Amino acid sequence: MRTTVGIIGAGPAGLLLARLLHGAGIDSVVLESRDRAYVERRQRAGILEQGTVDVLRAAGAGERMDREGLRHDGIELRFARRRHRVDFPALTGGRSVMVYAQTEVCKDLIALQLADGGPLLFETEALAVEGAGGDRPRLRFRHGGAGGSEDVLECDYVAGCDGFRGVARRAVPDGRTFERTYPFGWLGILADAAPSHDELVYARHDRGFALLSMRSPSVSRLYLQVPADTDAGDWSDEEIWDELERRFETDDDWTLRRGHITQKSVTPMRSHVHEPMRHGRLFLAGDAAHIVPPTGAKGLNLAVGDVVTLARALVHRVATGSEELLDAYSATCLRRVWQAERFSYDLTTLLHRAPGATPFDDRLQVARLDRIASSRAAETDLAEAYTGFPIG
Ligand code: APR
Ligand code: PHB
Numbered sequence: 001m002r003t004t005v006g007i008i009g010a011g012p013a014g015l016l017l018a019r020l021l022h023g024a025g026i027d028s029v030v031l032e033s034r035d036r037a038y039v040e041r042r043q044r045a046g047i048l049e050q051g052t053v054d055v056l057r058a059a060g061a062g063e064r065m066d067r068e069g070l071r072h073d074g075i076e077l078r079f080a081r082r083r084h085r086v087d088f089p090a091l092t093g094g095r096s097v098m099v100y101a102q103t104e105v106c107k108d109l110i111a112l113q114l115a116d117g118g119p120l121l122f123e124t125e126a127l128a129v130e131g132a133g134g135d136r137p138r139l140r141f142r143h144g145g146a147g148g149s150e151d152v153l154e155c156d157y158v159a160g161c162d163g164f165r166g167v168a169r170r171a172v173p174d175g176r177t178f179e180r181t182y183p184f185g186w187l188g189i190l191a192d193a194a195p196s197h198d199e200l201v202y203a204r205h206d207r208g209f210a211l212l213s214m215r216s217p218s219v220s221r222l223y224l225q226v227p228a229d230t231d232a233g234d235w236s237d238e239e240i241w242d243e244l245e246r247r248f249e250t251d252d253d254w255t256l257r258r259g260h261i262t263q264k265s266v267t268p269m270r271s272h273v274h275e276p277m278r279h280g281r282l283f284l285a286g287d288a289a290h291i292v293p294p295t296g297a298k299g300l301n302l303a304v305g306d307v308v309t310l311a312r313a314l315v316h317r318v319a320t321g322s323e324e325l326l327d328a329y330s331a332t333c334l335r336r337v338w339q340a341e342r343f344s345y346d347l348t349t350l351l352h353r354a355p356g357a358t359p360f361d362d363r364l365q366v367a368r369l370d371r372i373a374s375s376r377a378a379e380t381d382l383a384e385a386y387t388g389f390p391i392g
Contacts, residue, residue, distance in 0.1 A: 003029040003118070005314065006139045006155035008126040008168055010039055012102060013286030013303035014161030015109035015120075019059045020311035022117045026318055029118055029153055031141050033125035033162075039106055043190065043263065046101035046215065047072075047200075047297035049388030052304045053098045061108045069100035070214070075386065077373065078203040080366050081251045084373040085199070091376070091383035099200075101215050102300050123148075129158050129171035132282035156281065157314060161307070163287040164272070172279040182269040182293060182348065183355050184208070186223040187232060189240060193220045193259025196248075202295075202351055203247050204365055209295075209352045210247035220259065223294075225352050232264040240264075269293040269348065271341055276330040283310050283329060290337050292344040295351065296386060302340050305391040306333050312392070336389050343385040 005021055007014045010032035021028045032039060048056070048069070056062045073096045077084045088096050113120045123144060130138045139153040160168020169175070195214035203210040208225035215221050224243055226235075235243075241258045248256055272291040277284045286303030309332050313325035350368055354361070372378045 001029070001151065002154045003027055004155070004318075005029075005157045005159055006137070006153050007031070007159045007161055008129075008139065009160070009162035009166060009286075009288070010106075010110070010120060010122070011161060011163055011286060011303070012105055012109070012300050013288070013307050014159065015106060015113060016055075016059065016061075016304060017159055017161060017285065017307040017311060018113055018117060018120065019061060019109060020307060021314065022113075023059060024311065024315045024318075026314060027118050030113070030120045031124045031126050031139065031153070032120070032122050034122065036110065036122050039122075040103055040110065042103065042106075043188070043265070044102040045294055045297035045299060046099055046104075046213070046221070047301075048098040048100055048105075049301045050095045050097065051388045051391055052301050055304055055308055055391075056105070061105070061112055064104070064108055065098065065100045068104070068216070069098045070217075072097050072099055072199050074199050076197065076199055076201045077369055078201055078248060078250065079205075079369045081249060082373075083250055083252070083254070084369075086372075086379055086383055086386075088383050088387050091380045092387050095383075095387040097387055099214060105300070126162065126167055129160065129168055129282055132158060132171050133280040135281065137281045158282045159307075159310060160282060160284045160288045161286050161303075164291055166288050168282060168284055168288050169274055171282055172274070172276070172284065175279075176275050177272065178275070179270060179272040180345075181228075182352070183228055184225050184352060185228050185230060185269055186211075186267045186294060187226045187230060187235060187240070188221065188223045188263075188265055188267060189261050190215065190263040191220045191222065191259040191261050192218065193257045194218055195220050196255065196257045201248065202347075204351045204369060205247040206353065206362055207243070207247055210244055212248065220257070226266065227355075228268060230266050232266050235264070237261045267294060271345060273334070273337060273341060275334060277306070277333055278326075278330045283326075285310055285333075289333075290341070292340055293348045295348040296340075296344045298340040298344050301388060302337060305336050308391050309333055332392060336391065339385070339389050
């Protein structure tokens, strides 16, 4: 087997890269270790920055998103029983975000790729990237589970879009990792309940952080900060609703709508950056190169920025023979990645209660939130970062 770009992983990064290359007439093969149903069901954040929305539309993947996605012009910060709305368009010259789940983005991209695109092979696990430093990289892979058959895909370039636990990163020698783990996680639920507010609510409370989000007008997505080693099964449905109610409490008449909980899981929180994002003809993109804590929902948007930059560079190479943009790929992406790392870290430490936090720390957090609520400059900084940094 041979292709121009071998892509490992059919998450948002790999799927979108395949679309962008197909649109430019460059062939690719996508290898995905899991089956289609698994990829289409995996719950992740669902906030698309304005730039991500524009990219998906331009890639021909915006039709259902524009029909079913929910445009949001702001978020609410909740602290000290008060509510403060951050108005994105007013602060950023008209920018907003779109609430459209990552599962739906993946479903749309998979359908497009299968209908009109290069091979997308599920249950096909990349085992290793070989010869990335030379001009003939090879992807060794296995089809059909543990007892399946092994084969090789010869490529001009390899895109490692295989997430945090993938194999591509291992093929970048002399790389450096920068990381931080947080001493807490998020207990996330999906519930058959109409969202209790029409925009996302980020709540800071002495008992810990809580987030109100949504998947549709009838499905709520909610999160609670919990200790890192929490087992989701330790929390009964009633305990979860009671705790959410406490952390979202306000002085006005706002109420939390409860409903049947259909899914419960705990997400660990970490920041992780691998530098450089390239070795020879292998390029890392998305979670394979960097992880952000979910506060601020930057993961998918970073992946989109990476593959737009990579597609542009590959198209430039094929059209002109110049490696200039490929050479700039890692540095170009990392500049934006670190802005997202900084923002996700700031928002995480602004809203979460660290174990051992003192009453002094609590007061400082409230003062930081108060500053955002009372200074247009501070609020603009948040709105610009939340709606997204430019790609490239
Ligand atoms: N061979 C083939 N596929 C693999 C391998 C392998 N060895 N290892 C991992 N994969 C697949 C995973 O099964 C997964 O489907 O690679 C895919 C990686 O997808 P994601 O983890 O979603 O990573 P990415 O595409 O970078 O997504 C970026 O979007 O999903 C959101 O918030 C999420 O931050 C994440 C972002
Ligand atoms: C989500 O809807 O899952 C979500 C929204 C915003 C975040 C994180 C997750 O900051």
